[in-house]
Amino acid sequence: MVTSCAMRDRRSAIVLCILVTVIGTACGGASDLPPKPLSRHFDDVYIAQVPLAEKQSMLEAQNEYSLAKQEKLKAEADLKTSATELEVARNERQATLLDEKSASSRKRAAVDSGDQNRVNSASREVRAAELSRRAADAKVEWLDAHRAYLKRQVRYTEENTYAKEARFELAKARIARSNDIKPKDFDLEAYERQATERGRRAQEAHARAQRDKQAADGKRKHWQQQRREADKMGAPDTVGPTSVTGTGDGDGGAGSSPE
Numbered sequence: 001m002v003t004s005c006a007m008r009d010r011r012s013a014i015v016l017c018i019l020v021t022v023i024g025t026a027c028g029g030a031s032d033l034p035p036k037p038l039s040r041h042f043d044d045v046y047i048a049q050v051p052l053a054e055k056q057s058m059l060e061a062q063n064e065y066s067l068a069k070q071e072k073l074k075a076e077a078d079l080k081t082s083a084t085e086l087e088v089a090r091n092e093r094q095a096t097l098l099d100e101k102s103a104s105s106r107k108r109a110a111v112d113s114g115d116q117n118r119v120n121s122a123s124r125e126v127r128a129a130e131l132s133r134r135a136a137d138a139k140v141e142w143l144d145a146h147r148a149y150l151k152r153q154v155r156y157t158e159e160n161t162y163a164k165e166a167r168f169e170l171a172k173a174r175i176a177r178s179n180d181i182k183p184k185d186f187d188l189e190a191y192e193r194q195a196t197e198r199g200r201r202a203q204e205a206h207a208r209a210q211r212d213k214q215a216a217d218g219k220r221k222h223w224q225q226q227r228r229e230a231d232k233m234g235a236p237d238t239v240g241p242t243s244v245t246g247t248g249d250g251d252g253g254a255g256s257s258p259e
Helices: 004-027 051-114 117-178 187-233
Strands: none
Touching: 051 117, 117 187
16 A cells, blocks of 8 residues: 555655646747757867968858947846836836825825816826826836846857857868868867757857847837826836836847857
């Protein structure tokens, strides 16, 4: 009897483990792991004696690789800053909730006074506070979606950096091949496969980032609409400036596209 129970418990544990694995993968867990470093690197020393005039393709690839690394640093900085921007927006939303609550209290007092002028004025104040709070809600939703996009953007720049590095390594390998330089275990096709695979991963990551960016842009337009409605009522703008890092407003935005 004990053995039978133990076996059932073991089977249940196995089934649960499988379900967790499947669900985690479906939700982007295991399939969304960070990219691993390149498996192949070509040592520059083997082509050190090749004339510089024959290395233009390598130098261009190296420049693209350097640019990709800078874009990665920019994306990481944008993501870090976005956490503060979102926290500030949430705090400001709390302020609009308090303003709305206070305005409602003043309206009740006005109604109790029987003074219609006070009631009308308090009603306008409540409406303005409500619109201001809605704008604050919309901005938090936008910044939350924007931060999700920036996370995707960081992942894309990681993939893109490795893709550019793979092209750089391939360029060196091709120079070696054209100069009949063949180090031990040299395999040009392996470098080509590496560059192709990394390029594919970068393109897929870029597409995912762009989808999230479009979603965030939609949230931003909704917030702008809410803000305009609040402005018509003369509601105070308590949710700060419209300029946010990583939106593309003169700060580099989504970065370069993979080739």
